[in-house]
Amino acid sequence: MFEPLPNNPSFPALEGKVLSRWKEGDVYEKSLQNRKDAERFVFYEGPPTANGMPHPGHCLTRSIKDLFPRYKTMQGFLCERKAGWDTHGLPVEVEVCKELGIHSKEEIEEYGVEPFIHRCQESVWRYMQEWEALTERLGFWANLDEAYVTYHQSYVESVWWSLKNLFDRGLLYRGHKIVWWWAQGGTALSAGEVGQGYREVADPSVFVEFPLRDQQEESLLIWTTTPWTLPSNQFAAVHVDLTYARVRDGETGRVLIVAESLVEKLAAQFKRELTVESTCSGSELLGLRYDPPFDYFYKNLGDNTGELIKGGKQVHQWRVVAADFVTTDSGTGLVHMAPAFGEADYDVLVAEQERFQEGEGPQLICAVGPDGKFTEVAGPYAGRWVKEADKDISRELRERGRLVLLDQYLHDYPFCWRADDDPLIQYPRESWFIRTTEFREDMLANNQQINWLPGHIKDGRFGNFLDSNVDWALSRERFWGTPLPVWVCSETGRMEAIGSYQELLDKAGLDGVQVWEKAKAENPELSDHLKVHKPYIDALTYASPFAEAGRMERVSEVIDCWYDSGAMPFAQWGYPHSHAEQFKQQFPADFISEALDQTRGWFYSQLAISTMLFGEHGAEQEAGAEYPHPYRNCIVLGLMLGEDGRKMSKSKRNYREPNEIFDKYGADALRWYFFANQAPWTPIRYKEQSIKESIPEFLLRLWNVFSFFTIYANIDGFAPEELLSGDAGELSADDLATASSYREVAERGELDRWVLSELHRTIEDVVSRMDHYDNYGAALALNEFVDALSNWYVRRSRDRFWAAEKQNAEKLDAYWTLYECLVTLAKAIAPFVPFLSDYMWQTLAGVFGERVPESVHLCNYPAVVNKLKDEELSVRMATLREIASLGRSARMNEKLKVRQPLQKVEVVLGDETYKPWLESHDALLREELNVKQIEYVTEADQYIDYLIQPNFKRLGPRVGKLIPQVKAVLAEANGAELLAQFDADGVVTIEVGGEPVILDNEDIQVRLQAKDGWAAAQGKNSVVVLNTELTEELIREGYARDLIRMIQDRRKELDCDFTDRISVALETDSLVLKETLAQHGDVVAAETLADNLVIGSLNAECVARNIAEADVQLYVAVNSSLE
RNA sequence: GCUCUUUUAGCUUAAUUGGUUAAAGCGUUGGUCUUAUGAGCCAAAGAUUGGGAGUUCAAGUCUCCCAGAGAGCACCA
Structure with a gap:
């Protein structure tokens, strides 16, 4: 007997049980032990830092990191998973500083390096427990006990x-x-690290005049967004190939030197008249000396000179130099150079130094200390944080008449990746x-x-x-x-x-x-x-x-x-x-x-x-x-976004905590959501709603099939552990084949063969996809199989499970088939949803006790059994399902409920390849569509039109530009006649643009179009036409089914067990209902497990119902359970 | 500025690799089936495939331009 399943499964609770079994049974260790001599599949764990809380993004990485090692382990590889922790660095130091309420390096030194280090080492493990809990709860198997630790x-x-x-x-x-x-x-x-800290900020944008030393009413005009670097200015750079203009500033009357091509733009920006007085090339500006905006260094070094290598002397700095990187994309075409604060600037300094003899060249000028504050040399600014001094520097320049414009400039600027209020400086x-x-x-x-x-x-x-x-x-x-x-x-x-x-x-x-x-x-x-x-x-x-x-x-x-x-x-x-x-x-x-x-x-x-x-x-x-x-x-993996589609952030709280998800929906739900919703590299929108929705689609559907099986197997006493003696292996097809009452698959019915074929086709697909690291495709294939299993196999096999005769071979076939599907499926989904799969295994295989592995994770991944695959059957069944779907669609259009039996449907196939097969296997379809007879018609001209189209892929290359005409000719022709001609001759010749074009069967594609006036539905390959004529007999049969449904509903309301026997009585004035009962009462009673079914009343609650447009008083009483 | 990715129904995604009615799921609405089901089935509504041009017999798919989104690199003088 299988362990009965709860009616409303709580996945989180079930997962808890599985987890403790893993722990008690050392299942992970055993899974490695099993493979100790196997070929290795090597996985590296990228170490997270445990000094911050884990968040949903970590769930994604850990899910993927778990999936493939589990899969490979089941495929026979030895895959050790050594966990690891990243424990060093700024993140840790910054956390400790926050704790201590300090920030700067000096403060740390004051506090003492030794105690600081001790605190760092302790802080590393701050959220260790949360991390370990998350790792375990998510089912990420890793060797946490022997994790590597970067500070060890x-x-x-x-x-x-x-x-x-x-x-x-x-x-x-x-x-x-x-x-x-x-x-x-x-x-x-x-x-x-720098790259991680870029952020958009508004910095000052200043245009500053550098007056020429020998021509004080003329200035070089430069632009910078870092006014604080101006005191450390050493050069102004131009590009030798650019043309520069001397322009008269209409407001101040002074002359500014800027790139000629920028004059207009700057005039607009300054809202001033700028009149070009003359132009010159950049090379003509080289060597011009200017007064830097601040004289902190200038006053002492302004006239320093050195010996050049090529001979002669030159002043060290505050002159115009050439630089290739100068452009007119922004600024003025002249660039302020502070070599201390820019790599390109520094290169210019080095290049300048190299022109001088050893020791004769300019030295680096720097008015800022390593603490980011101005040094003593910077006069009134000494001791001030540079970014904070920007404003005052601008103000001073304005007062001195050196500032042409102060503006704001929006750009990305790097901040410390771990202290994001601290801008970095070069x-x-x-x-x-x-x-x-x-x-x-x-x-x-x-x-x-x-x-x-x-x-x-x-x-x-x-x-x-x-x-x-x-x-x-x-x-x-x-x-x-x-x-x-x-x-x-x-x-x-x-x-x-x-x-x-x-x-x-x-x-x-x-x-x-x-x-x-x-x-x-x-x-x-x-x-x-x-x-x-x-x-x-x-x-x-x-x-x-x-x-x-x-x-x-x-x-x-x-x-x-x-x-x-x-x-x-x-x-x-x-x-x-x-x-x-x-x-x-x-x-x-x-x-x-x-x-x-x-x-x-x-x-x-x-x-x-x-x-x-x-x-x-x-x-x-x-x-x-x-x-x-x-x-x-x-x-x-793609970045994970919050509920609002924006970056996940703690401060915005735009996501649910992982633990909340685990408690509500379970780890399998979360994992399946990650695996089956999109390719893993697309950005994932982490929404609670979407996680919730991934449950009914897959987990619950699977659970229902699983539950269905255990309910009926228990009712019927189907006990594989008794039918199969000795070692049960891993319950593979070969293992099961040794059981008594297990029939060779080839001997079973179409439906059984079909579902097993689908199972193995699915596994083949999943294996191939997983071997290519395509978890998404694999998950889709699994999902599709579960859908087919639930909504076609079980649905269409229901009668066999419900059949009274317990030892009926076909009934046993159904059990064996479904059992095989479920245990195989448990193995196939094990890497994806390790909890539900193991729960299924424990339930379905657990009845074998020691004769099977104790956990699905100790099994091999299911092998594809090629002889069970039947591609043709798969296509046939798909056709059958399509016809069924069309039949239902046609019924709906005519408002003919499925419960109402119909005499006949006619099916027109566009492609008759499978007609003989369909004809001989139409019982299923008859039942599904609730009709007495299905007829496959060939001569269907009365119902449909044939639309003939060219096979574009084939004809395109051959006839090229004629294609539209071919299409038109075929569309206008009489489809039925054309087809007849194909049947007779194999080819047909049409006239296109005065030329004959010969077409064979494969050059065309036929579409069916139902004619008006019929209860018909058309699909891609077929048309289903209903015979809507109803006889009294058919109507009474329909009522009988209505009665069954009414009584079944009542049983459900009364919370009957599946096997409870009942007594039924009903009162009605309807003659036709009375006739129906007289004629079909036995069937109704049998279907509803009624021991007696009478017109009249009973000592039971009376409920009012309506059937066949008549009022009915229904009495249902429970007798007893079947022994 | 450069590079990568991306843009298809209200939302999430598909489209056999260039082949002709652009397909599903969720959600909405209506119907239906069912003693496993919270499921399923049928249908309605919902699209100028971000915009524009080009190549081609044929473009959601290829090319170019433009725009939006996300990310990366560089620069930010």
């Missing part, structure tokens, strides 16, 4: 090893560059870089081999990103991160990189270990992993191998946390210091998946590091791994 010593040491490798190969270098600088945080950010800084640009070609080659889904990522977004690769700004002047493992000699400045903690301990003259030991002694709770972190690691110094008196001291920086996650393919194993074997077995990954925002995050960091270490030009001993690595297939 072994992980850090792996990262060190890789950095040492790069350092030793000259790929890790310290450089002076203009970097994007987070002033409040006191650190540079990488291109990737700033000159010494920083560590990885020479990724040297590997650009290698990375591109590697990328070409990756199977990206969707495909356009490869040459689109990701390829473009690689194309514009810049060296990776690796270092962070921060605290909580992997320390940069470079030690510098205090005497010579020479450096070396360290690859492990032990390597340090082995250094001669090591000192500083006591700092850690002391801290640990004072606080034994301290995690040992902290010893490789700041500040403890900074304390370690050793004797310099480069100078006798020298000490080796670590540089102060930590590294970009994106490097941590990118090192995950080897660092998760502590490679090469430990687990080298695991690394080799699990490299590269077969499958990874994250959202689109990881293109320059994890997708890039992994690819870059792997290419540099293991690629064609990687380190010698490791090099040469075949591309692609470290991942072969990558599903790039």
Whole structure:
């Protein structure tokens, strides 16, 4: 006996039961154990950060990340799923700062680096429980107990090893560059991080005059959106090929120099008359000296000169120089250059420096400190945050008459990705870089081999990103991160990189270990992993191998946390210091998946590091791994949008919490919604309503079939566990075939053969799609099968299940067929909806006890049984279903209810291929349409017109431009006659534009068109015509069915069990109803399990009904249950 | 500015890869079937396939231009 199912399933409750069974039975562990010697399917988990709450987007990634490993495991692969946590970096530090109510780097230092680090380490696990709960609740199977953690010593040491490798190969270098600088945080950010923080803001837009030194009434006019950079101005740049104009300002009478082509535009913008006085080329302006807007540096350095390499002297700065990047797209055609705050500006300075003899050139001018505030040199602005000083600078310039226009300018500007109120500034800084640009070609080659889904990522977004690769700004002047493992000699400045903690301990003259030991002694709770972190690691110094008196001291920086996650393919194993074997077995990954925002995050960091270490030009001993690595297939998920179609955001609260969804609808519902609603890379609109709607369509429909089966199997005592002895395997077709009463499928009825064929066709389709990472297509195929199973197979088999004779072979066939469908389906849907599938398995297969696997997730994915597939039957049945549908449609048009039997329908087929089959299998159709007779007619001219159209695909290439005429000729011709001609000769010749065109059968397509005046419905391939004539006999039969329906409804109202026997009586004046009862009473009684059915009354509640346009008093009493 | 994606019924999506009545689901309305069903079935209403041009016998599909949306890159002097 199958465990009876609840009437109204609560999926969340059911999932809870399944979860606890998984836990108690160690099912996940067993699923791996089962495959311990199998070929591997390698999955990498992109580590999330656990110091923020998980949200619906994480549910999507985790669902996809679970689906394919489950599928591959069932397909026979060993797929370990090592979880991981990203624990370093700004996100963590920022969280801790918020907690402490501090913000700037100085404040952290005041608070103390040591306690700060401790708090960071604790904070990392803040939402751990929520993450683990979500992971489990969603059914994401992963090895959480052995998760890799980026701050753990072994992980850090792996990262060190890789950095040492790069350092030793000259790929890790310290450089002076203009970097994007987070002033409040006191650190540079990488291109990737900067890119995440762009936001549209309105900045000031100022036009400023730089008066010519020797011509004070004339000015260079420049434009900037960063007035705060003006005090650090060093040059004005022009393009030598542009034409410039001297224009008279109608308002001030002064002369401005601007690009000629911009005069009109500027005049309009300034709302002033600008009269061109003369023009000259850019090259003529070169060398002109001007007064910078502020004299903080000018007053001392204004006349400084230096010796040029080519001979002669030149003034250092505040003169016009040439630069190619100057355009007239915006501004004035003259550009203010503050080399401290722009990469292009800086390049100009370097180029200028190179014109001078060594040490003779201009030096960088910078009026701003690393804290983003003006330094002492900037007079009244000293100590002020630059962005905040913009206004006053503009005001001062206006007062001094240097400002032509102050406006607003709307543009995107980067902010710190983790402190989004802090705008970044460009700033000159010494920083560590990885020479990724040297590997650009290698990375591109590697990328070409990756199977990206969707495909356009490869040459689109990701390829473009690689194309514009810049060296990776690796270092962070921060605290909580992997320390940069470079030690510098205090005497010579020479450096070396360290690859492990032990390597340090082995250094001669090591000192500083006591700092850690002391801290640990004072606080034994301290995690040992902290010893490789700041500040403890900074304390370690050793004797310099480069100078006798020298000490080796670590540089102060930590590294970009994106490097941590990118090192995950080897660092998760502590490679090469430990687990080298695991690394080799699990490299590269077969499958990874994250959202689109990881293109320059994890997708890039992994690819870059792997290419540099293991690629064609990687380190010698490791090099040469075949591309692609470290991942072969990558599903790039679309961004998830909130209920309103906008970006999901905590502050807008435009989404439901995952837990709310789990509690209301369950994890399967959410998963199925993700898998079956759209290709995973399209942006997903996360709406509660849509999740809700995905339930009835699939889960509930499946549940109903499942429930139907258990109800009837229990009633009839269908017990497969008794019919099948010995080991039951995994209840595959072969296993079931050994059961008694299980008939060879070939011997069963059409419907059984059909549904099993559909089942195996579906599985074949699903496997092929899943092997190509197409979960959407696979889910659609499964959905379609469940629909067919529920709405055609079960519906049309109902009579067999309801038949009284329990050992009837056809009835048993129905049970075996449906049972086989359900257990196979449970396996097929297991990776998608792991809970419901396992619940089905436990119920359906559970009756076998130990003789079958305890969980569906320990089974193999169902194999396609080719001999059960019958493509032809599939097409035939589809035709049959279409005819049934047309029949119903025709009935509706005539307002002939399905319960009213009809004598005959005639079916006209456009294509008669299946006519013989249809004729011999029309019982099903007769019943479905409730007619006595079905006739397939060939000569149907009276009912229909034949519309003949050319087969465009075939004829198009042949007749080309004549096609419209061919179409017209065929349309005008008598279709029936043409067809007759085809039948007779096989070809037909028509005259088109004076030329004969010979057409054969395949050159045309026939459409049927029902003629007016018939109760007919037409489809693509057939027309169904009803015989609407009703006899008394037919009408009485219809009433009998009405009576059955009326009594069944009453049974339902009375909450009868399926097997309850009843007594029925009814009172009516209707003669025809009385006749009906006399004639069909037996059938009515049998159908409704009535022991007696009489005209009259009963000792039971009386209800009023209306049948056959007559009033009826109905009495129904329950007798007893059938034993 | 450049690149990628995208635009089809009120909403969500389809259209055999260029083949001729643009198809479903949800929702709405009406009808119907059913002792598994919250399901199903039948139908009505709902479309100038974002706009425009071009190529072609034939364009939702290919090309170009324009517009909207989303994202990325760069710049923002």
